[in-house]
Amino acid sequence: MTTKTTIEYNDRVVRQFMLASLIFGVVAMLVGVLIASQLNFHQLNLAEWLSFGRLRPLHTNAAIFAFVGNMMFAGVYYSTQRLCKCRMGSDLLSNIHFWGWQLIIAAAAITLPLGYSRGQEYAELIWPINIAVALIWVVFSINFFMTLHKRNEPSIYVALWFYISTIVTVAMLYIVNHLSLPTSLTHSYSFFGGVQNALVQWWYGHNAVAFFLTTPILGIMYYFLPKAAERPVYSYRLSIVHFWSLVFLYIWAGPHHLLHTALPKWLQLLGMFFSLMLWAPSWGGMLNGLLTLRGAWDKLRTDPVVKFFIAAVTFYGMSTFEGPLLSIRAVNSLSHYSDWTIGHVHSGALGWNGFMAAGMFYWLAPRLWKTKLHSISAANFHFWIGTFGILLYVVAMWISGVMQGLMLSATTADGSGLQYTFLDTLQSIRPLMALRIIGGAMYLVGFIVMCWNLFMTIRAGTPYNETREVDVIERGAKDNMGWKDTFINDPVAYTFGALILIGGWLFLPKGSDVVSLVCAVIFTGLAIRKFNQSSQKWSFWYEKLLHNYLPFTILTFVAVVIGGLIQIIPTMTVNTAKNVEDRVQKLYTPLELAGRDIYVSEGCYNCHSQMIRTLVPDVMRYGPAPEQGYSRLGESIYDHPFQWGSKRTGPDLAREGGVRNNLWHYQHMMDPRSMSPGSNMPPYKHLAEKEFDQKALPGKIAVLAKLGVPYPAMEATAIKLSALEQGQKIATDLKNSGVQLEPNTELVAVIAYLQKLGQYEQPKVEEDMTKKKLGIPFPIKPGIPDNFRSAQVKP
Amino acid sequence: MEVFAVTIFVSLMFAVLFAALFVAERSQRRRSSLEQDALLPFDDMRSAPVRKNDPTIPPHQSPL
Known part of the structure; x- marks a missing residue:
C-alpha cells in the first residue's frame, strides 16, 4: 500500500532567481553595448571606472554569473523539485543561496569597476569574493543533494544528471583556478605562474563555458523543452550517450585556447582532438532536443516558448560546430586573438543561453504567478528582433575576425615585410564593429521588451506555489546500491580498462604506445562483444545506478576528473628545464x-x-x-x-x-x-x-x-x-x-x-x-615529436 | 594537407561509428525500459494539483 503526502514546492526562490536574472541580464547587456561602443568611440571611456578594461570583466562576469547563473538556479530549483517530487532540501539554504549569490554579484559590480582584479578572464574577482562564491556553491550543493536524498521518485531523470555534473565540476574548477596567496584584503597572486597559470586558467575558462553555460542549460532543455512541446524527449538512450560523452570529453579541451603558443605540442593536440570529438556528443544533444518536437512542428508557428527553445538549440548546434572548427590549429592561426572568437562566444551566449532563458521565463512566469502571458505578440517581436540581432552581431564578427586575421598575416609581395600595420587592420574592421553595436542593441531591445512583457504578466497575477499530492516511495526502492555494485561490474571495468589502455597509447614511450593502442582496440572489441551478450545486464546496472544518486555523482566526478588530471598533473610533477628553451x-x-x-x-x-x-x-x-x-x-x-x-x-x-x-x-x-x-x-x-x-x-x-x-x-x-x-x-x-x-x-x-x-x-x-630555482616545474612532452619550433624568422 | 587528412579521418570514423551503431540498434529486438524515464517530467500531468490556492489554469493547459 502506498502512502501519499502533500508537497508544496518552494516556488518563491524560483521567482526570486528569475527576477534577479532579468535585472542582471539587462545590466550585463547594457554594459556589453556600452563597451562595444567604446571600441568605436573612445570618447565613451568617460571615467577611469568606466573604461573598457574595467568594464569588460564586469560585462563577462555579469553575463555569466549574474544573468545565466540566476537563470540556471531558477531552472534547477523549479525542475529539481518536480523531478524529485519533493520540496527543496532546506528553505534556509535556498534563501542563503539566493541572497548570498546576489551579494556576490553586488560585490563584483563594485570591485571590478574600481579596478580590483585577479587579471584572469572570468576569474577576475578578488579572493574574499572567491571564498564567498565557493561557500555559496557549497550551500547550493548541500541543498540540491538533500533534495535528491529525500526524493519521492526512485529514478533520477536526465536533467538531474546534468545538474549533478555542473555542481561537482564547477566546484573543482573554481577552487583550483582561484588558489591564491593574498597580499592584502583586496589583492592576491595566483598559486600558478606562467605556462602553468595559462593551462589551469584555460582548463577553468573553457570548462566554465562547458559546466556553467552548457551542462545546466542542457538539463533545463531536457526538462522544459519536453514540457513545452508536450512530448517526451526524442531518445532517452541518446541522452545517456550525450551526457557521459559530453562530461568526459569537455574537460580535456582547454588547451585549444593556447594553440600555436610555445606550449608542448602534445598538449595542443590533446586539446584540439578532444575539441573535435566534442562535436559528436554536442550534436547528439542538439538533435535530441530538436527531434523532441517530432509531430509538433506546428508549435513553432504558434508558441513563442517553443520558438525560443528550438532557436536556442539550433544556436547551440551552430556554436558547437564552430567551436571544434576554431580548435583546428590551422583555423586557429587565423581566428585566435580576433573578433571571430568574440562572435563564436556570443552566438553561444546570446543564442543558446539567452534564448533558453527567454523560453524558460515565458513558460515559467504564467505558472509562477498563476495567470496568462501578457502579450504573445510582444514575445514574438522579442524573438525576431533578438534573432536578427544575434545574426547581425555574429556575421559582423565573423567577417571582422577573418578580415583582420588575413590582414595581420599578409606580407609584401617578396615576403620580406608585413603589408599592413596593426592600426590599418583596426580601421578596416571599424564598420563591422559598428554593426556589432547595432546587433547587440537589437538584442537588448528585445530583452527589455521581454522584461516589460513579464512585468505586465506578473502584475496581472499573484505569486503561486504549486502544491501536489505524491506517493511516498518505499524505503529500499532507491539509494540501495553499495560500493561493490557501483564499481565492480562489467560496464565500469571495461570502460576504465579501455581508458587506461588509450592512456598508455598517449603517454607510453615509442613502441609500447603502439602495443597499448592495439590492446585498447582488442579490449574495446571484447567490451562490445560482452555488451552484445549481456546488454540486459548492462542496462539493468545503469537503471540501478539511476536509482542511486551518490554512486552516480561519484562516477560523474571520476569522468570529469580524469581529463583534468591528465592535463594538469604533468605540469606539476615533471621537472625539466628544457621547456624554457634557453630563456628565463x-x-x-x-x-x-x-x-x-x-x-x-x-x-x-x-x-x-x-x-x-x-x-x-x-x-x-x-x-x-x-x-x-x-x-x-x-x-x-x-x-x-x-x-x-x-x-x-x-x-x-x-x-x-x-x-x-x-x-x-x-x-x-x-x-x-x-x-x-x-x-x-x-x-x-x-x-x-x-x-x-x-x-x-x-x-x-x-x-x-x-x-x-x-x-x-x-x-x-x-x-x-x-x-x-x-x-x-x-x-x-x-x-x-x-x-x-x-x-x-x-x-x-x-x-x-x-x-x-x-x-x-x-x-x-x-x-x-x-x-637554479625556477619556481613550480614545467611540463614536458611525453613522446610526440615537437616539430613546430621552426617558426623562427631568419634575420 | 594536414587539416584535410584530419577532417577526412574524423568524418570517416563518424561514418563508420554511425553505421555500426545503426546496425546494432536495428538488430536489437527488445527495447529497454530506460526510455520510460523520459516520461518523468509529465508525471505531474497525471495527478491533479491539490486544492490550496486553486489555480485557475491547470498545469497541463498552456497559459499562453
Missing part, C-alpha cells in the same frame, strides 16, 4: 612589479596579449628582432598571473620593452591618438595623478618569493627605495624631454613595467638551469 625571464624590480599590478588592475590584458605565437607573421610583427622568434615559455615563467591574453584589440606587448622611449609611452598613455592616430585605446590620465602603493611592495614580493619567484632577501625599506630611485630615473628622463611627472606616480610604474616587457636571461647550459 628577468625578475621585475619593485617599481616594475607595481606597474604590472596596475596593468592588471586596469584590465589591459583584455586588449593586449603578451604571447608571440609560433607563427611567422606574429614573429615578424612583434619580434621585435626576427631572431628573437616566438615567446618561449621561460619568458613569462614568473608571471603571476600570466598575461598571454585572448584577444588583440591592440597589438601584442610581449617584447614591448625598449622598443619606444619613455616619452612615447607617457604621451601614448595620456592621449593614445597623439602617438597612434586612429587608435581606440582609452586615455589613462588618472595614472599620472595617483601614487603607486609603495607600502604594499614588500608584502607582494614576499608572497611572490613564497610562490617560487627567486627574489633575493630584501629589506622593506630597500624595496621602497629601489622603487623610488627607478621612478626618479624615469621622471628625470621625462623632464629632459620637457614633461613634468612625479616619480611616485602610477604612470611612472606602468612605464617601468612596459619597458621591462620581453627581457630575459639566456643561461649557458641546461645543467645550470636545473640548479
Whole structure:
C-alpha cells in the first residue's frame, strides 16, 4: 500500500532567481553595448571606472554569473523539485543561496569597476569574493543533494544528471583556478605562474563555458523543452550517450585556447582532438532536443516558448560546430586573438543561453504567478528582433575576425615585410564593429521588451506555489546500491580498462604506445562483444545506478576528473628545464612589479596579449628582432598571473620593452591618438595623478618569493627605495624631454613595467638551469615529436 | 594537407561509428525500459494539483 503526502514546492526562490536574472541580464547587456561602443568611440571611456578594461570583466562576469547563473538556479530549483517530487532540501539554504549569490554579484559590480582584479578572464574577482562564491556553491550543493536524498521518485531523470555534473565540476574548477596567496584584503597572486597559470586558467575558462553555460542549460532543455512541446524527449538512450560523452570529453579541451603558443605540442593536440570529438556528443544533444518536437512542428508557428527553445538549440548546434572548427590549429592561426572568437562566444551566449532563458521565463512566469502571458505578440517581436540581432552581431564578427586575421598575416609581395600595420587592420574592421553595436542593441531591445512583457504578466497575477499530492516511495526502492555494485561490474571495468589502455597509447614511450593502442582496440572489441551478450545486464546496472544518486555523482566526478588530471598533473610533477628553451625571464624590480599590478588592475590584458605565437607573421610583427622568434615559455615563467591574453584589440606587448622611449609611452598613455592616430585605446590620465602603493611592495614580493619567484632577501625599506630611485630615473628622463611627472606616480610604474616587457636571461647550459630555482616545474612532452619550433624568422 | 587528412579521418570514423551503431540498434529486438524515464517530467500531468490556492489554469493547459 502506498502512502501519499502533500508537497508544496518552494516556488518563491524560483521567482526570486528569475527576477534577479532579468535585472542582471539587462545590466550585463547594457554594459556589453556600452563597451562595444567604446571600441568605436573612445570618447565613451568617460571615467577611469568606466573604461573598457574595467568594464569588460564586469560585462563577462555579469553575463555569466549574474544573468545565466540566476537563470540556471531558477531552472534547477523549479525542475529539481518536480523531478524529485519533493520540496527543496532546506528553505534556509535556498534563501542563503539566493541572497548570498546576489551579494556576490553586488560585490563584483563594485570591485571590478574600481579596478580590483585577479587579471584572469572570468576569474577576475578578488579572493574574499572567491571564498564567498565557493561557500555559496557549497550551500547550493548541500541543498540540491538533500533534495535528491529525500526524493519521492526512485529514478533520477536526465536533467538531474546534468545538474549533478555542473555542481561537482564547477566546484573543482573554481577552487583550483582561484588558489591564491593574498597580499592584502583586496589583492592576491595566483598559486600558478606562467605556462602553468595559462593551462589551469584555460582548463577553468573553457570548462566554465562547458559546466556553467552548457551542462545546466542542457538539463533545463531536457526538462522544459519536453514540457513545452508536450512530448517526451526524442531518445532517452541518446541522452545517456550525450551526457557521459559530453562530461568526459569537455574537460580535456582547454588547451585549444593556447594553440600555436610555445606550449608542448602534445598538449595542443590533446586539446584540439578532444575539441573535435566534442562535436559528436554536442550534436547528439542538439538533435535530441530538436527531434523532441517530432509531430509538433506546428508549435513553432504558434508558441513563442517553443520558438525560443528550438532557436536556442539550433544556436547551440551552430556554436558547437564552430567551436571544434576554431580548435583546428590551422583555423586557429587565423581566428585566435580576433573578433571571430568574440562572435563564436556570443552566438553561444546570446543564442543558446539567452534564448533558453527567454523560453524558460515565458513558460515559467504564467505558472509562477498563476495567470496568462501578457502579450504573445510582444514575445514574438522579442524573438525576431533578438534573432536578427544575434545574426547581425555574429556575421559582423565573423567577417571582422577573418578580415583582420588575413590582414595581420599578409606580407609584401617578396615576403620580406608585413603589408599592413596593426592600426590599418583596426580601421578596416571599424564598420563591422559598428554593426556589432547595432546587433547587440537589437538584442537588448528585445530583452527589455521581454522584461516589460513579464512585468505586465506578473502584475496581472499573484505569486503561486504549486502544491501536489505524491506517493511516498518505499524505503529500499532507491539509494540501495553499495560500493561493490557501483564499481565492480562489467560496464565500469571495461570502460576504465579501455581508458587506461588509450592512456598508455598517449603517454607510453615509442613502441609500447603502439602495443597499448592495439590492446585498447582488442579490449574495446571484447567490451562490445560482452555488451552484445549481456546488454540486459548492462542496462539493468545503469537503471540501478539511476536509482542511486551518490554512486552516480561519484562516477560523474571520476569522468570529469580524469581529463583534468591528465592535463594538469604533468605540469606539476615533471621537472625539466628544457621547456624554457634557453630563456628565463628577468625578475621585475619593485617599481616594475607595481606597474604590472596596475596593468592588471586596469584590465589591459583584455586588449593586449603578451604571447608571440609560433607563427611567422606574429614573429615578424612583434619580434621585435626576427631572431628573437616566438615567446618561449621561460619568458613569462614568473608571471603571476600570466598575461598571454585572448584577444588583440591592440597589438601584442610581449617584447614591448625598449622598443619606444619613455616619452612615447607617457604621451601614448595620456592621449593614445597623439602617438597612434586612429587608435581606440582609452586615455589613462588618472595614472599620472595617483601614487603607486609603495607600502604594499614588500608584502607582494614576499608572497611572490613564497610562490617560487627567486627574489633575493630584501629589506622593506630597500624595496621602497629601489622603487623610488627607478621612478626618479624615469621622471628625470621625462623632464629632459620637457614633461613634468612625479616619480611616485602610477604612470611612472606602468612605464617601468612596459619597458621591462620581453627581457630575459639566456643561461649557458641546461645543467645550470636545473640548479637554479625556477619556481613550480614545467611540463614536458611525453613522446610526440615537437616539430613546430621552426617558426623562427631568419634575420 | 594536414587539416584535410584530419577532417577526412574524423568524418570517416563518424561514418563508420554511425553505421555500426545503426546496425546494432536495428538488430536489437527488445527495447529497454530506460526510455520510460523520459516520461518523468509529465508525471505531474497525471495527478491533479491539490486544492490550496486553486489555480485557475491547470498545469497541463498552456497559459499562453
